[in-house]
Amino acid sequence: MAEPDILVNFDLAPAVNAFGASSSINGIRGGRWKDRFRAKKRLQNKRGKPSFLDADGNQKSTNAQSYPPLNSDVLAGPDHARGSTSRPKAGNEHAGAPRLSYDQPVISSIFSSNPVSVAKVEKTGTENAGPAIPTNAPLKDGSAFSTMGLAPALASHLVNNMNISAPTSIQQIAIPQLISSDSDAFIQAETGSGKTLTYLLPLVHRIYTATLSGDKLHRDSGCFAIILAPTRELGRQIYTVLMQLLSHPSLHWLVPILILGGEKKKSEKARIRKGGNILVATPGRLADHLSNTTSLDVGSVKWLVLDEGDRLMELGFEETLEQILTALNERAQKGSGKISLANLGLPDRRITVLCSATMKASVQRLGDMSLKDALYLKGNQKSDATEESSKSFQTPAQLKQAYIVSPAKLRLVTLASILRRAFIRNKEHMKVIVFFSCADSVDFHYQAFRKTEDKEQNDTRPETSSDEEEKAETEVAEGQKEKPRRPSLAAKSSAPLIDPAVSLFKLHGSLAQHIRTSTLNEFFHEKDGAVLFCTDVASRGLDLPNVDLVVQYDPPYSQEDYIHRIGRTARAGRDGRALLFLLPGCEESYPNQVLKEQHLTRRLADEVLKKGFGAAPLPKVAKAVDPSWKKDFMPKTSGAKWEQEAVEFHLDVERRVLASDEFSNIAKRAFQSHIRAYATHVAAEREIFDIKQLHLGHIAKSFGLRERPGDIKLPARGKSGTASSASGKRKLDNIDTNGDNTQEDQDEEGLRRAAQMMRKKMREHMNVASEFNIG
Template identity: 75%
Template sequence: MAEPDLLVNFDLALTSNAFAASSINGIRGGRWKDRFRAKKRLQNKRGRSDMPGLQRGPRTLESQPRNLAEGDASTLQSRRGAVGRAQKNGKESHSASGPIHELPVISSIFSSNPIPSAKPEHVDSKNLESSTPTNAPLKDGSAFSTMGLAPALASHLVNSMKLKAPTSIQQIAVSQLISSDSDAFIQAETGSGKTLTYLLPIVHRIYTAALNGDKLHRDSGCFAIILAPTRELGRQIHTVLMQLLSHPSLHWLVPILILGGEKKKSEKARIRKGGNILVATPGRLADHLINTTSLDVSFVKWLVLDEGDRLMDLGFEETLHQILSALDERAQAKSDKPSSTSKLGLPERRVTFLCSATMKASVQKLGDMSLKDALYLKSNQTSEANGEDLSKIFQAPAQLKQAYIIAPAKLRLVSLASVLRRAFVRKKEHMKVIVFFSCADSVDFHYKAFSSNANIQIEEEKKEAVVSAESDGDTDESEQELPLEKKKNERPSIAARSRAPLINENVELFKLHGSLTQHIRTATLNEFFHQKEGAVLFCTDVASRGLDLPNVDLVVQYDPPYSKEDYIHRIGRTARAGRDGRALLFLQPGCEEGYPSRVLKEHNLSRRLADEVLKKGFGNAPLPAVSRSKSIDLTWKKDFMPKTSGERWEQEAIEFHLDIERHVLASTEFSDLAKRAFQSHIRAYATHVAEEREVFDIKQLHLGHIAKSFGLRDRPGDIKVPARGKTDSWSKPTTSSKGVNKRKLDRVGADDEEQGQGDEEELRKAAQMMRKKMREHMDVVSEFNIG
């Protein structure tokens, strides 16, 4: 008879169980907490291995219960019930090798979203009406011939460059810059022609100097240097300068372009040949000033700092100090020697032009560093801003229609798709859209997401073509060789472009960011510029400054800018030179709703809700060809739809988002890209300036919903981000016993045979760890290590 206080522990597990032989006997000694945790892990593994729906391969409803968007018990029960009904109806049949037909995971993007503020912002009626353009050419009879320009140069602007009249800033600044040798700060709104504002006085004075003095040529020296913050802007300035110098009487005036990312050998060859106007980025110019002896800058009479605020934001302050010091030293050394160009009527000292659309502390610092007794030139705007000084604020063009959309995190991706679909329904021909993102990884993910179906469709077409070619043996050989010869003659494009079937079958999708190589960036921007049909450009702030892209009707800021100055530069890519334009900003419910009034100080932005945008894009707009070709059975989805659903636009939005999630699950590369984009987006969100932290509070973000907008079904804490360009490194086995043990403990869904082998190996290593811990505690007297 057993003692009443004696506890007898028998192991009654079945002998056929793979865990029975070693689950208890394999782990002995050590601390009781370690034994308890090991036992729980084994029980967990046994429970998962007994689930009938768990198989290796694609995820099923039963294998991924924690991937629910909300994860509540009622939703999980409805999913299991749907699987049971599907099995009873014969919709899913299992075999020894696993399920033949699997139902995808469904999680609604319309549930548990934060509610936007019920009180709408005040909208000024003048924003909804067509306003008089403030950056358009003047219509008061002004002409280039009345600004003091040479007659040949004025006629060239009208006849060759098709510029009928100057803008406000050109009318005010050009005549003063021609007649004065003073430094100048030029401030004007985006799209008002600041490039020609500083190019015309420089070209005019060099042209008149050549007429009055000796004949000049490309070896006469470098007269002007123009610094641009980005390579794209530098290339555009060089293009405008080439158009301006295309007049026959200016053929001897040669510009030189030197940019980062290009081959230095070819740039040095161009410098040795000689040039009169140098367009450069600061880093590459500083490098040539040190290492290129053939670059003679001792006779520079003009220095232009275009987009001065961006030059300071990108960290070029020290580089600009070096450039200014080098120019001063070489000019001082040259002043002691006689020069044949000293009597040409050019400025006696170096004149500096500082151009910017905004006035901020960094611009003032750059002005103090480079300007002396400068003229302040701004466009003649008649509008007032509540009595504030217009020189201290920034303004958007009056004809630009601005709006913002309040979209919860889970609806951001489908809202972007809806906006783009609706945009090309309204105006298809020659229309272009620019979408700004906060980081390069986010650009890559969305570019891949919106063009992924295009790649699949192309592969299917190739397979069909191969099958048809194999089946059709009577095809004429000449008909087969003709496309191959045509393909050989065609030069492949290196631009980052693709079709966007999820938007419109006739729309081309481009991407542009600083991580791309220079030749790809140049080709992408050039092809987007010359695109005749509809086009969308996904980009970072590398394309937010100074670029003049034609037919840009809409600018979408999918991620809010880092500062209010960046906002005005982004929307300045549209509504240029008097043309109409629209701008749309994405904001999330909560603290971000105060961005227009508290940060931008604008009360005339129209406010939209995500549901309204989705109804127009997924309900009223026609579906793309890819979506129309898909046969969707919505009968079995009724258990997974939200209670308020039933509308066509909601079902199509859910299906669109599910397609992105399926692509993320199906491709390891795409999954890694989504994870990198998620983490980069969170890091970029934390880089807003200190004055805007109350509006963009990272603590208010729902990280799970943000991950959902990137097509991820994992919890944010489980998302591990691989390095750029590398595969999922943590999924690969390593030689570390600790790493192998941890990965095997987390492994789910192995086959029965592999599961048994893994359990034995796991138990063996766990026993080794326990013995090691026991040896470490042998010198400690405890009731848990007696005997």
């Protein structure tokens, strides 16, 4: 037995490991992880043997003969874990270096280092529930428009010509009240329940019955009603419904006028001079005409309808609405000299009708501005406007709602999987709307899914050759007059990455008005499958047929926005589905904390990817890549077909971003705008949508970017692929100051003031709310 004072000491020589570093260095214990890691990297650099991470995340030594000659930037991907410095830094390409082509491999891994869902799975009990009874469908209890006090000619016109046989619940309650009473009213009803006809029918009926007394009215008799809409698309839709309603022969003299922002004021003034009885307008353009157009006579206005009142207040129209109300009050006192309205049976005072699908503080503030002793009209409920509803508004019962928990790196492939799956069974008359937070994000995803050969938005139209042109000229000369096909102005393209038969559209506030109008019109009349990428510009009031699925790729800014977005489907009793994207972590509490009264089914990204990428092979659009490198370079997966297809889809997008300066700039702008938009959630939801919890590297990955977030530098607009010169124009928040800030030494305060002035001018010109162009 050894003595207790004897100390046995073993002296071992430092063994060199595969990295070229001694085990005494690699086996250091204590201290910071970064210090140990840096010491190991210094030894590796001295011995000239670089190390790489394999697909499983393990380090291994390599030599030059094992890999094809590639730029290190190609091998490097964005960080998959915070603080990782083992990968070469991306984004340091030399100026003038050629872009990568498709035959050069691009390595990426979207299934590694993803956060795991933390929320507990709770069964909602809605999976096996039977079909719900629609709550916004026309009534089936024998109710008819003829029993609601409407004129017989108008009631028969609804049934015979407009194919509307029965009223909805809100129409049955509100229309008799608005016909018989001269009180103001606040109408609250579910999305898709027919609020437009609810306020159009009473005012058209009362103007129509005024002509039955013997007094002849015409388009010069004055403007009797004004309808305000927050967006141009909703205003045009209201005008279309009104035109259908006035197509009856006995109402041919009743003329509506449409004035919207973005249109030519000269043509609008010409229509106003000709005269009209019902005016549909956006607030900004109406305030402009009230100030500058003397031929606009509003002295005889008896109805003022504020459609989507909460949206009017959100877009910053509060000051404009006060200006409009003041002008109407002043001119009502002066009266109209064109015709005496004493014996027409019209209301003695102006009736204000406020419509909204949600009740919130902004609507109550607008009601205080415009309503007096108003009736509160709601489906299956009548009460005074002073009573507050303690229960938040419900969505249609037949609408199936779900949310999907998807890591940031899997968001793009998950969206592709959902869209591909949606059109597998039914491709005809199937339409999908995808909502994004900002216009730049819409542009990126539209470019990612569109036809890759297209260079312009309208490349889907066929080109005519010189022989075809000569043939057409010959036919015209022979007397066969055929109207030439006008080129489409819509932002439309084919979508081969979804389905060859599917058309892809985009819509946001930055597009010109004629493009927005044409896009919405073609999406409305599209007979085959169609997908619309849009911002919240399409979330209010639009009645688009055959929309079976609404995808909220970016979470809404509030509960009210959520309700209006999903309200584009499940309209008038039809079935519909709604899907919300959420990130793992704090966002998973959104359904329980914010959407308390909604029953959402929980889904995981892997389940969706298996159905979308495992059902059918992905359409091959890109140039085939030599498979010899895939064994060493392709990120390892479980070997499942759906994982390989998903990785290949994401790689194709990344290759296109690397190969095109224009596409790369679109992706960078989308990433930056997405982060800014994420920070604009309401204060009550900041804990759920915490920008500090975002992994910016993974978010950049979802936009096809392989650069670190700090290395993403965006050139000025209009200079694709080139950095802004030293004497170029300075910008703030992606807004060009048009030469006001060309001096580099201009102080920060001057730049801020110039940017504010430009934002104000853009809002006045484009009628939008913010830099995200959602209006």
